Amino acid sequence: MTFYKKLLNSGVVTWIIVLIGWQLLSVGSNPDFLPGPVHTFRGMIELSQDGSLFRYIGVSFARVLAGWVLGCAAAIPVGLLMGRVTVIRTLTEPFINFIRFIPPLAFITLFLLWFGIGETSKIVLIMYATLFIVILNTMTGVLSVEEDKVRSARSMGASEWKILLHVIIPSTVPYIFTGMRLAMGTSFMAIIGAEMVAANEGVGFMIWSSRLYFKTDWIFVGLFSLGVMGFVTDRLLGWFGSVALSRYGIVGGAVFRGKLK
Amino acid sequence: MTFYKKLLNSGVVTWIIVLIGWQLLSVGSNPDFLPGPVHTFRGMIELSQDGSLFRYIGVSFARVLAGWVLGCAAAIPVGLLMGRVTVIRTLTEPFINFIRFIPPLAFITLFLLWFGIGETSKIVLIMYATLFIVILNTMTGVLSVEEDKVRSARSMGASEWKILLHVIIPSTVPYIFTGMRLAMGTSFMAIIGAEMVAANEGVGFMIWSSRLYFKTDWIFVGLFSLGVMGFVTDRLLGWFGSVALSRYGIVGGAVFRGKLK
Amino acid sequence: ASTQTAAPGAAAEVSANQQTPVKVRLAIDTAAGGSFQFRIAKDKGFFQKYGIEPEISNFAYGIDTVNALLISKADTALAADYALINSLGKGNMTVVSALTRTNEKSAAKTLLFVRDNINKPEDFKGKKLGVAKGTVYEYVWAKYLEKNHIDEKEVKYVPYSTPDEAFVSLQKGDMDAVWIGGALIDKFKTIKGVKSLIDVSGSGVNISSYLLLDSSFVKNNPDAVSSVLKALDEGIRYIPDHKEETAEVAFKELKLPKDRVLEDLQSTNYTLGFTQEDFDHLQDVKQWVENKGILKDKYELKDKINIDPLKKALPETATYKP
Amino acid sequence: MALLAKPKTIYIENVNKTFSDTSGANVHDVLRDVNLVVKEGEFFVLLGPSGCGKSTLLNMIAGFISKTEGRLALGDEDIDKPGSDRAMVFQSADASLFPWLTVRENVEFGLRMKKVPKTERNRISDEFIRLVGLSGHEDKFPKALSGGMKQRVQLARVLANDPAILLMDEPFGALDAMTRRTMQKELIRIWRQTNKTVVFVTHDIQEALLLGERIGIMSIGPNSRISDVYDVRLPYPRDVADSRFLELLQAIENHFEE
């Protein structure tokens, strides 16, 4: 593979093009609306000097992680149950296909009411955002386990519980993993909503309060941080999956990935 | 199939259980915290009397539909291009996997600047919310077209353009359709954000302004409307797909569906 | 020091023992105004000095603090007169003091920005007026139009939620006029084809804001409330000489831009007290809101005011007699 | 008859099998009046055209699906659920092996379910991995193996559980012609070594003749039944060019062309 192909694959070229495009776009516009890369970078320095940008990223990240982990922990058993037990699936499916259209943002007030203005309501909001996608993916995974696998385990003397543990769950790992990975995306989407109300710190809070004071460059710092956080987490997760879960058939790279050969 | 199974499959039982559960939960609570079905229904009547609930639903629906249609129209060619041309895919993929973590909400200010305060910016926001999921699904679809199909078309004298038109696109229809259907979900998610800004009507506006005036029952009416809108659209879309696109291998029902046999 | 939440039963004990700080959950806003007297009082230890352990939570708007109070997630809230009147009917809230009042200097910092085709009040007919949802500007507009004999039906309100929306809309002509206060007026002055017509005194509205508390909290912890007010008073007196420092605090805690905060401090008139004028003013607003049919929950204004803690803390400012 | 029943003989008496679709409106009569006795230690081949119901019958013997009518028994015990006395080798190893387990772990799966201690498990798996000729591949995952090797793993996995009866549903159908030939030879070797009862399903006449002591011919569905049973009195290993072999081949081919 030539050097140019490696360069292309690394994504560096992409970023150079994006930066140039961004700069060109911003030159003609008012920096209050579309700050260029330089402006944004300056804002980033400004916010980093006392370490608060990093603290905010850390705080938001901790919230996303907590909500995502708890959301997955709640969703996977539900998904397994829905996949294995037809009555439960039939009963819950209409409700899930109803509630999944209700945006997390719509629940802000209610979650504040129910869980208070502290961390709980923020984490619950992110949990909510991860829940359905993981449930539905897990369920789909369970439904696509080959009947032959279950049958062979059963004729080798495995009980229903052992079949769940040793056949269904391992077979479903790739689906669960994909669901979790997609849910990580929606978790990041929900962080702005979660930190819009009653937050004192976090990237979402920063974006929101910068809007109130019309500091567009800080908004861009926030957006950029979110993108980078999401991108890095996604790649890390992919890498983790391909290393730790390779025996379950998970391969590395982004969910959707392009590479030159 | 017995009557009971039919009843279960219809989803009626689900709704009865949900309503009973909701009622039980709400009985003990302050209606400001958790309005029960009766309260919510009363709120619904209140909002319907001058027809405003229906108008709001109509307005939001029109916005979602417009944004979704335009988003798909923009995303499909991009996805096809990314799928067919490796260089483009390699160049755009890191950027897309970065920007897809940035919530639509974060772009409100920019979209206002570029598209004004009217319908356009709202529709563009919804477009943005549909864009990536359709692009990435279309791309995946193109990448999974069997090489044999392309080869046989080519050896029957089809030009690259005709291969795109007569082989790639028809093969990709199921992926595009799934992407569009999932994107319909994210469009509904984005409507609150879209109607948070400079809107006088719409379900998102209603939820948002009810929040300001602490009308929990109206928030519930809004949530309920969104859920029903999403559910109905999704089922309609599924039905349309299974009728009009059956030759491309699309089957009916919800994306994730459970039925007793 | 061990902390103790102000539970009703323990109230007497708590106020008797100044050694045990009383925890008070203060909900304050980050938007224009910024509630810096609270932040300084906390930062400088004034609350601690009076035996209060403050727990601050931030909300974008005053209305959100009222909602937090309503759902018992906070003990205090702040609201401008109009939102206050609209909210008082819900739940059990008591007004204990004014927090800001418009004076000439602060009024001059809230301006009506209009596009060039508007030169006199009559020109507003058929125009698009920007109004921040859930804020006192709903009232300001209504009063202004009323004063100039323009029917609200002849204009079109364009609701918005953050100033950037107003800025863009005004620039693009999606709005023809909007009220803007504080730090952002300089920015708005730079928009081409837009000028400031009058300041807020021209609307005939004096915007003032008030400190609200949970009624039972006031009943059970009158001394704690007094202490809060004393601490706030020190905060208010500290700010004028320490503007830079205040801005530092705002940046440190909230990432609010320093220059904007300094601007805001210029235009905000922090105060404490409750006078007959305050009452009359609120009564006026209430009357107006009632006449308009906006007010849903009926209540008596005087039942919602309790200035006993204020009297105890700062007797000279509490001149209202129920 | 119950008194006389041999413990591992398969009795199939007047068995019918009907599938009905979701609505219950369309009924599909797959098997009708199937009668068969497979003796202990016998290699029995079920031969029939695609879709006639061979797999259905095999699945009923395995206990995976239930009969509609008739009697299905193993010795004097009715078959109504899967049991570790019967084991299935499926056509697709990809669908039936556990891809997240190594060859050894796959082979030991049944023993693990029965809580056999580790050393004992290792001993048994070693033995059967050797028997199917996969020594040296113990730690590979199935995806690293060829089709033929995967079928060997399936065979070893099933044999490790020591079932009395091996049910094989076109186990070599997906293999290429040469690998298939080798596997057929191996199967005969293993069968003679282990003395299991084998019920082997195929639609390949040559394969049937190469393997079976008896060959049951199923008629075209619906309402398929075992229309004829051929006794193949040829010694193993069989030779496709042998004249008696060719005679039988011709006879069965004619049977189908009628």
Added chain:
Amino acid sequence: MALLAKPKTIYIENVNKTFSDTSGANVHDVLRDVNLVVKEGEFFVLLGPSGCGKSTLLNMIAGFISKTEGRLALGDEDIDKPGSDRAMVFQSADASLFPWLTVRENVEFGLRMKKVPKTERNRISDEFIRLVGLSGHEDKFPKALSGGMKQRVQLARVLANDPAILLMDEPFGALDAMTRRTMQKELIRIWRQTNKTVVFVTHDIQEALLLGERIGIMSIGPNSRISDVYDVRLPYPRDVADSRFLELLQAIENHFEE
């Protein structure tokens, strides 16, 4: 030689084919020094074990992939891209047919690409659908057909374009034994009727002998080449029980077992 070249003869001279992976580090030498001439109208079979490079060679003749070294020509024209003078029948009809088109639309695909008018298109598709014995199924979609029927559609689709050369990559590999037998007979009938050149890939010795006028044997990869060419001078239709047939079968089997 160019002067003498027959227009539809396939010339393969000293062809090498090497695959290299993404990093370019691992090179896989699949074919080395392949030499072959397939005459016009001939039925040539390529026989070899799995993975030796049969499909690779066929894909190069089709112009789907490019050679690494050597000369590949059709008459005196080098082969460097697909052309409508060559047509491929793929192993998997599911992967190569267009499931969103009916049988007729599939068969007419190539004609539509060439903008043949509708009535003419219909006439041609009718003819070839009849030739492969699918009359009456014109308006079905592929998923409603059995595996054998799908392969017939592929054949008709390819024939409708009137290519000089038919390339067939294990077209019957996925069919059950009986359907396979029928399809082999049909193919011989169609080939004799249409007089096309056929290059047919298989790893089934019996199939090779049933079909080919000549059989090219490929050695095991890597660096596979055509090690032997058998001339099968048996008349069609061939009989698997014929003694000369069995002799040749034995000979080729021995060849592989060496």
